Structure formats: structure tokens, C-alpha cells
Amino acid sequence: METKINWESKFDKALARAKEEKKSVLLDFFNPG
Amino acid sequence: MDAVTYPEPNVIKFLNQNFIPLRVPFDTKPLATDFNVTWTPTLITLSADGKEHHRTVGFLGPEELVASLLLGLGKLFFDNEKFNEALKHLDKLLSDYAKSDSAPEAIYLRGVCRYKNTHDPKPLKEGYEKLQAEYPSSEWTKRAYPYRLL
Numbered sequence: 001m002e003t004k005i006n007w008e009s010k011f012d013k014a015l016a017r018a019k020e021e022k023k024s025v026l027l028d029f030f031n032p033g
Numbered sequence: 034m035d036a037v038t039y040p041e042p043n044v045i046k047f048l049n050q051n052f053i054p055l056r057v058p059f060d061t062k063p064l065a066t067d068f069n070v071t072w073t074p075t076l077i078t079l080s081a082d083g084k085e086h087h088r089t090v091g092f093l094g095p096e097e098l099v100a101s102l103l104l105g106l107g108k109l110f111f112d113n114e115k116f117n118e119a120l121k122h123l124d125k126l127l128s129d130y131a132k133s134d135s136a137p138e139a140i141y142l143r144g145v146c147r148y149k150n151t152h153d154p155k156p157l158k159e160g161y162e163k164l165q166a167e168y169p170s171s172e173w174t175k176r177a178y179p180y181r182l183l
Contacts, residue, residue: 005039005048007056011064011083014055018081024109025079026052026102029059029070030034 034074034092041095047102078105086112100126100133107142116146137171140164144177154183 008014011027018025038044048054059065059073068077068085076098078087087105103126110119123143127136144160147153161177168174 001042002045002049003042005045005054007054009055009057011055011057014053015079015081015083018053018079021053022081023051023053024081024086024106025083026048026054026105027068027077027079028034028054028056029061029065029068029073029075029077030056031073032058 038093038095038098044095044098047099051102051106076101078102078109080109080113084112096130097133097135100130100135103130104135104139104142107139107146111142111146114149116150119146120150137164137168137173140168141173141177144180154180158183 007028008017014025014027017023057064059070059075064070068075072090074090074092076089076093077085079085086109087101089101093101103122107119107122107126110116110122120143123139123146126133126139127143130136140160140163144156144158147156157177157180161174161180164171164174164177165181
């Protein structure tokens with residue numbers, strides 16, 4: 001069982017993976033503090 | 034989100050199974066400008082071509098986040114006229130997260146998806162009646178108000 005979210009940090013890479021894996025993207029703009 | 038929502042096992046499982054999760058600081062250029070981001074957290078559901086389909090701003094607890102993401106997937110498939118796929122996610126939202134803040138919009142959109150599938154206006158009226166019975170103060174009940182006459 002996975003214990004953490006596998007965040008991507010690059011927009012283009014996330015879209016490429018989404019196409020390849022036939023998934024959607026959740027884009028989270030956050031404040032790193 | 035980091036302290037409460039993202040460590041939750043159900044959230045981890047749901048996100049990793051259904052999405053490519055992408056996280057960037059709010060001042061990342063040109064992305065933040067392209068998506069007109071002015072506050073955090075801003076959470077956006079995108080299709081693989083980068084198109085936006087759903088957005089929330091502000092903290093969401095674990096259950097509200099999963100419900101909102103199911104709504105986002107429903108809207109994504111609705112926008113692409115894949116109404117059966119949209120219904121699958123909306124039905125899941127309404128069966129597992131019926132008390133969530135996303136439920137009224139899901140009821141509205143479910144009625145529209147069923148109408149689009151069949152061209153029978155009955156699901157629009159049923160959606161309004163369910164909204165009126167369960168969420169009389171919701172903005173989605175007001176938006177569905179004309180359907181009472183169908």
C-alpha cells in the first residue's frame with residue numbers, strides 16, 4: 001500500500017504521464033511557506 | 034492540506050489511482066499566471082491536454098477533497114460529452130459522499146447527463162426535486178428551479 005502521494009513537479013511531465021496512463025491531472029498551487 | 038488531508042490513506046490511494054498529482058508553488062511562472070492563481074491552495078482538475086475542468090480555492094478536509102475530485106472527474110467527462118463516464122463518477126460521489134458540499138452540484142449535473150443521454154427531460158425534474166428535498170438552500174437548487182415545470 002502506498003504511503004504518500006506521488007507528486008510530480010513539472011507541468012509538461014505531468015501532462016505526458018496523464019496521456020500515457022490515461023488519467024487526469026490534479027494541479028495543486030500551494031504556498032511552500 | 035499537508036497536515037490533515039494529504040496524509041490520509043484514502044486520499045493517497047484515490048489520488049494515486051485516479052490522477053497524476055502535480056504540485057507547484059503558487060508563484061511558479063508562467064503557470065500561475067496562465068491559470069490566474071491568486072490564492073492558495075488552488076486545486077485544479079485538468080484533462081491530459083491541459084484543459085481546466087474544475088477548480089477549488091481553500092482548504093478541503095479528506096472527505097471533501099475526494100468528493101470534489103469526483104465532481105471534477107464528472108465535469109471533465111461531461112465537458113467531453115462522455116456522459117456515462119461522467120455518471121459513473123457522479124454516482125460514486127453521491128453514494129459515498131452524499132453529505133459533502135459537492136453533492137448538490139453532482140445532483141444537478143447528473144440530471145443534465147441523463148438528459149443528454151436520453152433527451153428525456155424527466156431526469157432534470159427529478160434532479161430538481163431531489164435538490165429541493167435535500168438541499169433547499171443550495172445555489173444548485175435555484176439553478177434547477179425552472180426544471181420543476183418539465
